[in-house]
Amino acid sequence: MSMLTRTFVCLAIAGSALAAGCASEGPRPVEQLTRARTLIDAADRGGNAQRYAGADLQRAHDELANANSADSAGKFNEARAYAESAAADANLAAARGAAGDAQRAAHEVAQSNNSLRTEADRAADASSVMPAPPPPQQQ
Secondary structure, eight states, X not given: OOHHHHHHHHHHHHHXXXXXXXXXXXXXXXXXXXXXXXXXXXXXXXXXXXXXXHHHHHHHHHHHHHHHHHHHTTOHHHHHHHHHHHHHHHHHHHHHHHHHHHHHHHHHHHHHHHHHHHHHHHHHHHHHHSOOOOOOOOO
């Protein structure tokens, strides 16, 4: 083999090793999986996320299932990405659930205020319709 060929082969082998090293899987995403699971469980327990952000919560569940599958297959980078996405969707679902509940409560308060205002107007109208008391009699 000529010197040029040897150099080329060595560079090719080194490049392949470098590429393989960059593409290797990182450590198992235990923390990310646990965090996603915890956030999804909290969103499920809250109840409002299911009512106001059911699609987001379902997507979080699906991504967690994909993360678990990838983790079992040893595809830790893919599992990490799915777990992080699941955590983000669970957070979004919980936030939308809280916002929906707050909006519902604000609507109820506005309805109560309107009812009180209507009753106050009726009371004011009723007092203005009553005849004035007769003037005092002079003797």
